[in-house]
Amino acid sequence: MKRQLFFHSLLIAVGALVFGGCNQDDDSGNPAKGEMIEVRFTVDGVSDYAGDTSADTRAPAEPFRVSVPMNENYEIEATFVPLQAERTRAIGPLGENIRYRVLAYSGGATYSGYADYKIKNGKSVLENGGFRLSAGQYKFVAYSYYNSEIIPGIPDENTNLNELAVSTEDDIIYWQSDLITISGNTSLSIEFRHLFPQLQVIFDSTGFYYDLTSASAVLNVDNASPYINGVWTVANSYVDIVTTTQEDGAFKFSTTGSQRIASDLKRLLPISNTIQTPLDLTVGATFANGEKVSGKKLSLAVANNALKSNTSYVCTVKFKDLGFLEGDEINGYPYGGGNCWVIPKKPGDATYSFTAVEGRSNDPVGTTVNDKGVPNGASLLWQMDADGNYCTDLIISMGYYPSSNQMRFTVGGGKVGNALLAVKSSTGAILWSWHIWVVSDNSFMTNPIKINGVGEFMDRNLGANRDGSNKENFLYYQWGRKDPLMYNNQEMKAGPVSISVATQNPEYIYRVDSSSKYWCNDNSAIWSPTPTNRSMLKYDPSPKGWTIPSRTVYNSLVNQQGGAVSNKHIYSISGVNGTLYFPAGGMKNSSTKGDGSITSPNDGYYWSSTSPSANDLAGVFYFTSIIAMSSLAVQSALPIRCIRE
Numbered sequence: 001m002k003r004q005l006f007f008h009s010l011l012i013a014v015g016a017l018v019f020g021g022c023n024q025d026d027d028s029g030n031p032a033k034g035e036m037i038e039v040r041f042t043v044d045g046v047s048d049y050a051g052d053t054s055a056d057t058r059a060p061a062e063p064f065r066v067s068v069p070m071n072e073n074y075e076i077e078a079t080f081v082p083l084q085a086e087r088t089r090a091i092g093p094l095g096e097n098i099r100y101r102v103l104a105y106s107g108g109a110t111y112s113g114y115a116d117y118k119i120k121n122g123k124s125v126l127e128n129g130g131f132r133l134s135a136g137q138y139k140f141v142a143y144s145y146y147n148s149e150i151i152p153g154i155p156d157e158n159t160n161l162n163e164l165a166v167s168t169e170d171d172i173i174y175w176q177s178d179l180i181t182i183s184g185n186t187s188l189s190i191e192f193r194h195l196f197p198q199l200q201v202i203f204d205s206t207g208f209y210y211d212l213t214s215a216s217a218v219l220n221v222d223n224a225s226p227y228i229n230g231v232w233t234v235a236n237s238y239v240d241i242v243t244t245t246q247e248d249g250a251f252k253f254s255t256t257g258s259q260r261i262a263s264d265l266k267r268l269l270p271i272s273n274t275i276q277t278p279l280d281l282t283v284g285a286t287f288a289n290g291e292k293v294s295g296k297k298l299s300l301a302v303a304n305n306a307l308k309s310n311t312s313y314v315c316t317v318k319f320k321d322l323g324f325l326e327g328d329e330i331n332g333y334p335y336g337g338g339n340c341w342v343i344p345k346k347p348g349d350a351t352y353s354f355t356a357v358e359g360r361s362n363d364p365v366g367t368t369v370n371d372k373g374v375p376n377g378a379s380l381l382w383q384m385d386a387d388g389n390y391c392t393d394l395i396i397s398m399g400y401y402p403s404s405n406q407m408r409f410t411v412g413g414g415k416v417g418n419a420l421l422a423v424k425s426s427t428g429a430i431l432w433s434w435h436i437w438v439v440s441d442n443s444f445m446t447n448p449i450k451i452n453g454v455g456e457f458m459d460r461n462l463g464a465n466r467d468g469s470n471k472e473n474f475l476y477y478q479w480g481r482k483d484p485l486m487y488n489n490q491e492m493k494a495g496p497v498s499i500s501v502a503t504q505n506p507e508y509i510y511r512v513d514s515s516s517k518y519w520c521n522d523n524s525a526i527w528s529p530t531p532t533n534r535s536m537l538k539y540d541p542s543p544k545g546w547t548i549p550s551r552t553v554y555n556s557l558v559n560q561q562g563g564a565v566s567n568k569h570i571y572s573i574s575g576v577n578g579t580l581y582f583p584a585g586g587m588k589n590s591s592t593k594g595d596g597s598i599t600s601p602n603d604g605y606y607w608s609s610t611s612p613s614a615n616d617l618a619g620v621f622y623f624t625s626i627i628a629m630s631s632l633a634v635q636s637a638l639p640i641r642c643i644r645e
Contacts, residue, residue: 037135038132039188040126040185041102041115042123042187042188042190046192046193065079066078068299072322073321078283078316079316080314082312083313096120096122097120099118100117100144101116102142103159104131108161111157114159128154140176140180142176142190175193200263200315203215203283205318206259206404207319207320209353209408211403212285212287214256216285217253217282219280259403321353325354334446336543336545337360338537338543339483340435341436341437342437353408359482360544361537366432369500372427372431374426376425378400379398379422380419381430381433381506386465388486393412393415397409411436415438419438420507444459444460450577452575453556454553455553455556455644457549461473467581471568476588477607478509478590478634478636479612479636479638480520480539496512496519498520498521498522499520502519509590518612519635526538542640548607548608554606554629557573558621558629563627565623569602571623582641604622605632607640617634619631
């Protein structure tokens with residue numbers, strides 16, 4: 001056991017803060033000349049430097065957080081949380097069989113003797129040494145390793161108060177009195193206080209998706225490891241702690257090869273975090289994909305950040321994806337969510353990720369299609385540029401990470417357009433797919449066009465790069481389906497089919513015969529917003545925070561005064577904060593003999609969310625030279641305009 005740490009002036013400085021009271025058992029008041037005085041000790045308990053003796057926390061410390069960039073796509077974030085149940089931390093009475101030592105110093109400096117005590121039945125029992133002192137002034141120091149072992153080494157006349165050896169490997173508790181005048185038999189009450197805090201470091205790479213293959217962490221004080229030339233602020237004065245034999249401040253990680261690993265619990269020197277005393281946690285890591293981090297310093301010497309003395313902490317170091325979409329949803333979900341993510345273009349390549357759940361449910365991918373194998377890979381089904389043409393540089397990479405159920409994709413710098421990404425099973429089946437909508441600027445998500453008495457509309461069609469004043473219609477939807485169809489997509493399959501089959505084939509239009517106009521034979525009301533049918537949350541193609549207008553909403557729009565259709569086949573109506581435009585875009589022909597091409601391109605058709613009637617027709621907002629509500633068979637594929645939920 002190492003006991004090589006010498007506290008130069010430390011005990012004196014701390015003693016100014018902590019001391020016990022004394023009682024004189026002096027019958028005469030003045031002992032006879034040369035009479036030796038007996039001094040005995042009792043232990044009141046153990047507390048901390050801040051005086052907080054509650055059972056939950058040992059010091060009034062608050063959690064704090066610091067972060068540094070890892071690279072352009074990631075950051076490292078460290079959160080320091082005080083331990084609520086500290087290991088080996090005594091509180092209240094000293095435990096049974098615990099040993100402690102008391103040293104006496106005449107005049108506050110000259111060694112005068114020692115006494116070793118052991119707690120028996122809650123009382124201090126003298127084991128070795130003992131005090132019979134001459135009258136005079138004394139300072140007393142007591143310490144314990146908070147165990148039942150014999151405290152090694154017998155003090156002698158060379159035991160200097162300023163050079164007491166204790167160990168960072170033990171849970172040191174300590175007490176020091178003021179300079180006390182002894183004139184008769186005396187009983188002193190000890191209240192121990194902890195000397196060393198503890199720290200454990202946990203590495204968490206779940207936001208980075210790759211396993212850790214190695215990890216390192218070193219706590220640095222004043223640009224050195226914490227047991228070398230450290231500085232501790234005591235009562236606004238600096239006390240040097242000098243040693244060259246202690247281990248450094250490195251934490252040991254015994255287990256790697258996973259996304260969450262924990263270090264050993266390390267005891268630290270009493271350290272203070274001030275501007276004059278830089279305190280950094282330097283971390284490094286190597287990941288299974290080959291990426292490395294080294295020498296990243298997380299500075300703790302900033303406002304509100306501090307490792308409090310006598311407080312043990314758990315530090316969780318997270319490697320966070322800066323493109324992670326969940327959590328960035330502010331002011332009405334500008335990044336979307338559910339089945340559609342709305343991404344603003346960036347000058348350079350930008351990487352994003354999200355939890356692979358099915359629509360706006362908590363169902364992990366593979367819940368609906370559960371008989372085709374487990375999720376294990378990602379696939380890009382199609383992508384198109386700002387002009388609606390096939391392209392290859394909008395989504396430049398993608399991946400699915402089963403251990404964290406995360407989808408990850410990279411958008412090419414400066415690119416806009418639409419794409420459909422999917423998770424596939426071990427057998428190659430598509431289990432779910434998501435619409436990635438990359439736009440020049442996604443601020444329109446927080447600035448809807450308000451029509452009094454109707455609602456707040458998105459200023460463009462779902463999937464358009466520009467507002468509705470530009471005649472742009474690239475994406476079409478069969479009623480009730482979550483996935484967009486490209487306007488030049490003419491691939492068709494025979495229906496009706498189950499929702500599971502449709503989920504596995506998001507690229508295809510389903511054509512049905514004259515006996516049924518339902519493409520889906522499971523549920524004809526999967527877009528219905530009625531309270532009894534919550535499946536729309538799972539299959540709604542709108543970004544999170546938006547939905548498809550109901551027939552009632554569109555009826556209110558039709559009845560508004562001032563709406564008109566221009567010679568460019570665009571319906572417009574003035575709103576509270578701008579003009580709302582609906583460009584005509586026709587429909588994709590998926591009738592019995594249809595080929596999936598666009599028909600009636602100068603007519604405007606927009607789906608409502610209202611359930612189909614008995615004759616398989618769903619409500620449609622319609623305009624040519626007139627503005628009205630109509631109905632179409634749900635096999636048809638139409639544009640969608642979203643409204644705020």
